[in-house]
Amino acid sequence: MKHFLLDVDERGVNRTLASFLERLVSDGMAGALLVPKDTASGKAAVMTLIKSPGEIKNINPFAPVSPVNAARIVSDLTITGVPGEKVGVLLRSCETRALVELAKHNQANLENIIIMGMDCLGTLDPVDYSEVNDPGGNLAEEWMEVSAEGEYREEIRGKSIRRVCSACSHVEADHAALHLGWVGLGGKQILVSVGDEFTGWASSFLGEGSENVPEGRQQSLGAVRSRREENKRRLYDEFNDRTRSVESLLKEISRCIKCYNCRRVCPLCFCRECIFSTEIFRHEPDYYLSRAGRKGLMGLPADKLLFHLTRINHMGLSCVGCGQCESACPVKIPLGIIFKMAGERLQQIFDYVPGRSLEEDPPLTTYREHELEPR
Amino acid sequence: MKAALEMFGIEKERVWFRFISASEGKLFAQTVDEMVQTLKRLGPNPLKNKWEI
Ligand code: SF4
Ligand code: SF4
Numbered sequence: 429m430k431h432f433l434l435d436v437d438e439r440g441v442n443r444t445l446a447s448f449l450e451r452l453v454s455d456g457m458a459g460a461l462l463v464p465k466d467t468a469s470g471k472a473a474v475m476t477l478i479k480s481p482g483e484i485k486n487i488n489p490f491a492p493v494s495p496v497n498a499a500r501i502v503s504d505l506t507i508t509g510v511p512g513e514k515v516g517v518l519l520r521s522c523e524t525r526a527l528v529e530l531a532k533h534n535q536a537n538l539e540n541i542i543i544m545g546m547d548c549l550g551t552l553d554p555v556d557y558s559e560v561n562d563p564g565g566n567l568a569e570e571w572m573e574v575s576a577e578g579e580y581r582e583e584i585r586g587k588s589i590r591r592v593c594s595a596c597s598h599v600e601a602d603h604a605a606l607h608l609g610w611v612g613l614g615g616k617q618i619l620v621s622v623g624d625e626f627t628g629w630a631s632s633f634l635g636e637g638s639e640n641v642p643e644g645r646q647q648s649l650g651a652v653r654s655r656r657e658e659n660k661r662r663l664y665d666e667f668n669d670r671t672r673s674v675e676s677l678l679k680e681i682s683r684c685i686k687c688y689n690c691r692r693v694c695p696l697c698f699c700r701e702c703i704f705s706t707e708i709f710r711h712e713p714d715y716y717l718s719r720a721g722r723k724g725l726m727g728l729p730a731d732k733l734l735f736h737l738t739r740i741n742h743m744g745l746s747c748v749g750c751g752q753c754e755s756a757c758p759v760k761i762p763l764g765i766i767f768k769m770a771g772e773r774l775q776q777i778f779d780y781v782p783g784r785s786l787e788e789d790p791p792l793t794t795y796r797e798h799e800l801e802p803r
Numbered sequence: 804m805k806a807a808l809e810m811f812g813i814e815k816e817r818v819w820f821r822f823i824s825a826s827e828g829k830l831f832a833q834t835v836d837e838m839v840q841t842l843k844r845l846g847p848n849p850l851k852n853k854w855e856i
Binding site: 671672673674675676677678682722723724725726727731732733734737740741744770773774777 | 804806807808810811812813849850851852853854855856
């Protein structure tokens with residue numbers, strides 16, 4: 429990777445980045461872009477597929493909100509084939525990792541997709557974002573400035589970042605052919621890091637570039653990571669106690685209404701037909717009566733525990749800890765931490781990190797004898 | 804799968820994975836026997852009595 433510095437001009441971060449990305453399109457490096465853009469009301473920042481360079485100007489690339497894991501959107505875009513031209517997609521770490529995981533499972537096609545990554549220090553719940561962001565607002569910039577100066581914060585205008593984000597140490601996005609960094613750069617510059625195919629292009633207007641990242645950035649990244657590791661340890665200790673027995677797990681999930689939102693938004697729950705939506709779970713009336721008869725009574729909707737255990741079993745090895753499940757849960761079950769924690773433990777057994785590499789086979793598709801040893 | 808169940812306090816001895824080839828009838832019978840013995844020892848699954856699962 430080669431590193432270039434892009435100065436933030438007097439129009440601010442968003443306009444500077446808009447000009448930068450406009451150039452990417454007008455120079456023919458990409459035919460379209462998929463980037464976050466505030467809606468007219470400013471109440472939401474949504475992933476937007478932009479074809480016309482003139483429409484790039486109002487983007488909000490660093491908006492601290494992730495209404496859907498955008499890997500899902502890239503999967504939707506490419507599930508039936510390769511886009512006719514290159515699409516540059518701007519993603520944060522949990523999204524690039526989910527995308528690689530999806531590509532490995534044949535749920536996304538990375539041909540003609542340019543992965544553009546960005547620094548992320550966490551995102552707000554979409555509801556909180558819409559409360560505190562104002563139209564044309566500079567929420568991202570505000571947060572960028574304090575964080576860029578090395579101050580560690582977990583809240584923006586009085587709203588805390590999502591709980592899983594506070595336990596996530598992936599600031600930079602992996603697998604990016606072009607990465608936009610801002611942590612540890614003082615707020616007035618953006619670090620553009622590019623792979624071989626963009627080096628010539630970037631040096632045509634950003635100067636010579638360097639093999640090294642500016643001093644101070646590594647230090648800031650290190651500081652954030654250690655704070656996040658500490659948060660994670662604390663949360664895991666707490667949630668270990670809260671889920672170590674079926675009784676305690678039930679305390680967390682018994683208010684589940686089986687709306688399946690968590691399954692719907694999870695980027696890695698990609699089965700077209702989920703077993704819970706099949707005939708297997710459409711029971712005869714007497715089945716319910718006999719089940720209720722066995723215990724004397726029966727809580728409904730049924731099979732909450734089975735649903736969550738099945739989901740952990742099915743996608744735990746691929747869970748990237750994006751926390752979308754938790755954000756989507758109407759009854760606020762702390763799914764993000766539970767799945768991230770359970771997922772990581774399963775991943776350790778196979779020495780597997782989801783989204784780490786395209787070449788690494790998913791553990792359940794390969795057989796290694798030592799994995800079956802008693803533990 | 805066993806690891807996932809164990810994490811939430813479900814005994815892993817209740818789930819068995821064995822590879823037995825079609826020609827190993829005796830081994831199959833033996834394994835089932837063992838399985839039955841173990842499950843008898845473990846007793847009924849305590850989850851059975853929970854109405855809210
Ligand atoms: S989103 Fe929440 S309530 Fe809905 S199925 Fe998932 S855990 Fe249950
Ligand atoms: S289970 Fe939750 S945290 Fe894990 S990948 Fe799915 S949505 Fe993200």
